[in-house]
Amino acid sequence: MNLFVQFSVSLLILYLGYYILVIRNVKHYDSRRIPKEVEFMINVYKLKIDKINYRILLHLIALTNSFIISLTTICVRAVDNMLLKLVFGFFLLIFLIISCYSLIGYYFKKKGLTKSV
Numbered sequence: 001m002n003l004f005v006q007f008s009v010s011l012l013i014l015y016l017g018y019y020i021l022v023i024r025n026v027k028h029y030d031s032r033r034i035p036k037e038v039e040f041m042i043n044v045y046k047l048k049i050d051k052i053n054y055r056i057l058l059h060l061i062a063l064t065n066s067f068i069i070s071l072t073t074i075c076v077r078a079v080d081n082m083l084l085k086l087v088f089g090f091f092l093l094i095f096l097i098i099s100c101y102s103l104i105g106y107y108f109k110k111k112g113l114t115k116s117v
Contacts (some may be wrong), residue, residue, distance in 0.1 A: 007074050014066035023062060026051045029054040037061045045105035048117040060104060
């Protein structure tokens with residue numbers, strides 16, 4: 001139960017921080033001031049940014065980033081050796097980033113919000 005509480009608290013704090021720093025000030029899509037995560041999603045998954053609600057995309061990315069960081073920190077705390085923590089955390093972080101962003105890209109592809117190549 002303690003790990004779940006720590007995970008939930010860290011998820012909430014990270015999400016609120018991302019909301020305050022990034023999402024709150026954004027009113028609409030501006031190609032000059034987009035976060036790198038959104039730029040990555042547009043380039044890799046060929047998102048039609050004019051068809052997607054930009055604020056919802058930002059919220060989804062913020063929630064995903066918060067989940068990735070929270071889960072990584074909780075899992076790394078279970079390892080005792082510092083070198084193993086570093087290696088395990090690195091590989092877990094890469095795996096979670098690839099899998100979570102792939103799921104988001106698949107979701108938008110399924111909804112028909114990607115450019116057909």
